Amino acid sequence: MRWFSAVVAVAALSAALFGILGGAQASPGAAVAKDADGLLPGEVLERAEFALIDARFAPEGTALAEAPDLAMFTANGRWADTALPVPVRYVFATDPKEVSAFGSLLWSLRRWEAVGGQKLRASYAGAFATGPGVTCTDRTRDNVNTVSFTKLDSKLLGTTCVFFANVPGTQTRRILEFDMELTTEATWSASETTAPSAFDLPTVVLHEMGHAIGLGHTAVTGTVMQEALAPGTQFRVPAQDDRDGLISLYGDAAAPTVTPMALPPASFATRRLPALAKE
Numbered sequence: 001m002r003w004f005s006a007v008v009a010v011a012a013l014s015a016a017l018f019g020i021l022g023g024a025q026a027s028p029g030a031a032v033a034k035d036a037d038g039l040l041p042g043e044v045l046e047r048a049e050f051a052l053i054d055a056r057f058a059p060e061g062t063a064l065a066e067a068p069d070l071a072m073f074t075a076n077g078r079w080a081d082t083a084l085p086v087p088v089r090y091v092f093a094t095d096p097k098e099v100s101a102f103g104s105l106l107w108s109l110r111r112w113e114a115v116g117g118q119k120l121r122a123s124y125a126g127a128f129a130t131g132p133g134v135t136c137t138d139r140t141r142d143n144v145n146t147v148s149f150t151k152l153d154s155k156l157l158g159t160t161c162v163f164f165a166n167v168p169g170t171q172t173r174r175i176l177e178f179d180m181e182l183t184t185e186a187t188w189s190a191s192e193t194t195a196p197s198a199f200d201l202p203t204v205v206l207h208e209m210g211h212a213i214g215l216g217h218t219a220v221t222g223t224v225m226q227e228a229l230a231p232g233t234q235f236r237v238p239a240q241d242d243r244d245g246l247i248s249l250y251g252d253a254a255a256p257t258v259t260p261m262a263l264p265p266a267s268f269a270t271r272r273l274p275a276l277a278k279e
């Protein structure tokens with residue numbers, strides 16, 4: 001079996017200053033309610049760092065030299081309770097011919113929600129036109145969370161960039177926006193079984209959504225958030241390590257249980273593209 005290694009880069013690439021968004025100023029002495037993260041309104045948003053989390057796949061035989069030595073999930077931040085459900089928009093205009101990740105996206109949102117004992121919720125918020133702020137590469141924040149296709153580097157299946165703010169005085173990061181890009185250059189499949197030469201689109205979308213909601217990679221194999229993906233394989237169900245990661249971020253024993261949905265066959269990507277064609 002051919003295995004493709006994945007290399008993760010979770011890096012604060014730059015620090016960007018931007019305006020306080022809707023920050024209500026507390027009057028001295030006034031009793032202003034703090035939110036679940038212990039923050040006053042507007043307290044978090046003076047400074048944002050841009051984090052790029054990407055999943056690369058390398059030619060056969062490439063060692064996992066850059067794989068972090070982790071025993072379990074990593075977490076990069078979380079959405080505030082007040083930001084739930086996370087609104088996600090889909091850029092239909094960038095779909096390759098006969099390929100769409102729309103069905104995989106809807107399914108992946110429910111798949112993560114259906115992890116019990118936690119309150120992460122995300123919902124489809126409509127179509128979005130392509131333009132500035134959609135891609136990761138332009139590093140533009142537009143307050144819209146998008147999923148689109150693009151021609152990525154020939155060794156990239158997908159990339160998700162997450163904008164977050166450090167919560168002052170804590171080790172907590174609050175996620176403010178994400179943009180997910182899937183490559184047009186892979187041989188995608190969303191069939192019930194994945195051909196040995198194809199990559200499972202639902203698995204990749206679920207993995208990238210994991211980044212979008214705050215999860216990093218894990219060294220535990222057989223997980224959604226593992227850092228290696230082989231063609232012909234699927235990881236469509238969050239494993240215990242994935243679930244532990246989500247619960248660490250959004251744990252709430254009282255949260256109602258969400259039922260996962262079946263992948264809608266009509267939204268499957270079935271077109272086989274030339275595998276990793278170079279220009």
Ligand SMILES: [Zn+2]
Nearest residue numbers: 054055207217
């Ligand atoms: Zn990843």
